[in-house]
Amino acid sequence: MRKPLIIANWKMNKTISETEQYAQEFLQLKKNTERIDLVICPPFTGLAKLRAVCKEQINLGGQNMFWENSGAYTGEISADMLLSCGCRYVIVGHSERRRLFNESNSIVNRKMKIALEKRLIPVLCVGETLQERENKLAYDIVSEQLREGLAGLEPPGHSWAVAYEPVWAIGTGENAYPDDAQVMAAFIRAELGTFNKSLPSYTRILYGGSVTENNAAAFFAQADIDGALIGGASLNAETFANIAGKYKTDD
Numbered sequence: 001m002r003k004p005l006i007i008a009n010w011k012m013n014k015t016i017s018e019t020e021q022y023a024q025e026f027l028q029l030k031k032n033t034e035r036i037d038l039v040i041c042p043p044f045t046g047l048a049k050l051r052a053v054c055k056e057q058i059n060l061g062g063q064n065m066f067w068e069n070s071g072a073y074t075g076e077i078s079a080d081m082l083l084s085c086g087c088r089y090v091i092v093g094h095s096e097r098r099r100l101f102n103e104s105n106s107i108v109n110r111k112m113k114i115a116l117e118k119r120l121i122p123v124l125c126v127g128e129t130l131q132e133r134e135n136k137l138a139y140d141i142v143s144e145q146l147r148e149g150l151a152g153l154e155p156p157g158h159s160w161a162v163a164y165e166p167v168w169a170i171g172t173g174e175n176a177y178p179d180d181a182q183v184m185a186a187f188i189r190a191e192l193g194t195f196n197k198s199l200p201s202y203t204r205i206l207y208g209g210s211v212t213e214n215n216a217a218a219f220f221a222q223a224d225i226d227g228a229l230i231g232g233a234s235l236n237a238e239t240f241a242n243i244a245g246k247y248k249t250d251d
């Protein structure tokens with residue numbers, strides 16, 4: 001069985017004192033969390049504070065990283081550095097990275113490679129723009145992002161995730177219909193099977209794009225959706241805890 005995975009992506013938000021306040025509040029509020037992998041991806045500057053306050057109670061993730069281990073790469077951060085801050089997860093290829101920082105599929109591929117080598121759990125983000133959707137290219141684009149993002153990689157053999165995040169739904173308040181997200185998640189699962197037969201059974205597929213307390217349960221109820229990647233709604237500790245509480249596990 002795939003363990004549900006719910007990830008907060010804070011993007012470029014929260015100072016150290018705001019991080020500390022959130023962490024204390026969230027620890028009081030979180031529920032149902034033994035059966036779910038809960039991850040917070042703060043800005044890099046917040047990692048140490050989250051680790052200090054939450055200890056092992058919350059998983060930490062990086063929002064991004066570079067593919068080299070060290071060297072003259074001003075402004076970048078390596079997988080080893082994330083690991084040394086206590087991160088187990090890293091988001092790779094978020095659409096904001098692709099759009100604002102020109103991350104191509106081949107750059108995403110290099111980052112995936114180092115994440116897997118270092119045994120960080122990568123969360124590979126894929127998704128189409130509005131224009132691509134209107135031109136009926138959504139499935140082609142997602143397929144290409146998977147093919148090029150995973151090119152030449154050994155199957156991870158350990159836990160990892162793909163997040164389907166339609167670009168038009170990120171931070172817009174316009175979520176995909178849960179049924180449509182399910183169809184895309186099933187497509188992604190089938191595509192993963194063309195890389196390696198065992199990938200579909202253990203890859204966790206998440207939905208991301210304007211998930212809120214009101215719509216989360218409808219996404220979590222879908223057969224191929226194993227959790228969510230949440231931006232705006234994760235910035236409030238109570239809201240994020242409530243969203244995690246919407247995931248109904250069997251036991």
Ligand code: PEP
Nearest residue numbers: 170171208209210231232
């Ligand atoms: C995201 O940042 O990955 C995201 C899905 O953002 P939001 O929930 O705000 O749409």
